[in-house]
Amino acid sequence: MAMMEKFARTEGRIGYRLPFPDYPSNARSFVHLDARLLPYWHALFDVCPGLLKLDPPDGLDIFRQFMTWAYGCQLALGWTFHLGVCRWLLSSGYRDLVEPEHIETMMIAAAARWVASDDSAAIGVVLGWQGGNQHVFDWKPHVRLGTRPLAAEQEELPPAPWDFAWSPLASTSGSGFRRWLRVP
Structure with a gap:
């Protein structure tokens, strides 16, 4: 049976559970197989290439695990996407390898x-x-x-009450911060 036939037949049975087809184990090039994944790949690794060091050489394991999680929680590719990446990293098997710089980079991208x-x-x-x-x-x-x-950047802010929090700023003076809001 040709490899593509195998995937076509399997997709009907388990495709509803997976965010992407079950690509072969030589997945070095699986990103090239499905162009729908490219925006997520680039949103993840272009913003923070340091993540590739967590899963050398090409980050495929981290990408697949993240995409499975993102599919399960219906993570949107909006401004909160990178904060979702942070949440996943801090709860994943990579949490011990994550540096504050990775989180800061993702927060900068979200902002x-x-x-x-x-x-x-x-x-x-x-x-x-x-x-x-x-x-x-x-x-x-x-x-x-x-x-x-x-001046607003010099203001002493209360600690974030949730894992990640945000606040819109109404002015550049020290009184622009109102309160923390939960990141969806």
Whole structure:
């Protein structure tokens, strides 16, 4: 039986449980087989190439495990996608290998996506993580005027009450933060 026939027949029985077909074990090139996975691959490894070091040489195991988890929880490819990656990493078998820099990189990507996609009156966003003491700020383009930190970035913020939290910012002054919101 040809390999593709085998996959076609198997897909009808178990395809409803898997986010992608069960590719052969020589999966070095499985990303090339299904173009629908490429946006997720690039969203994961282009933003944080350091993740490839957690699963050398090409990150296929980490990618497959993450995609299975993402499919199960219906993770959207919106601004919270990278925070979902963080949640998965911190609960996966890779959790002992995850460095704070990986989490910070993903938080920066999430903040940038919020700025690019938000159409509210808010002028910026701050993200917090329970496991870290740093906050990630990002501002809409019309706000970023200089290179020095804005007053809101110097403000002492309360710790995040959930694993990941966010707050839209109404001003660049120290009073822009209102409260933490749970990341969906």
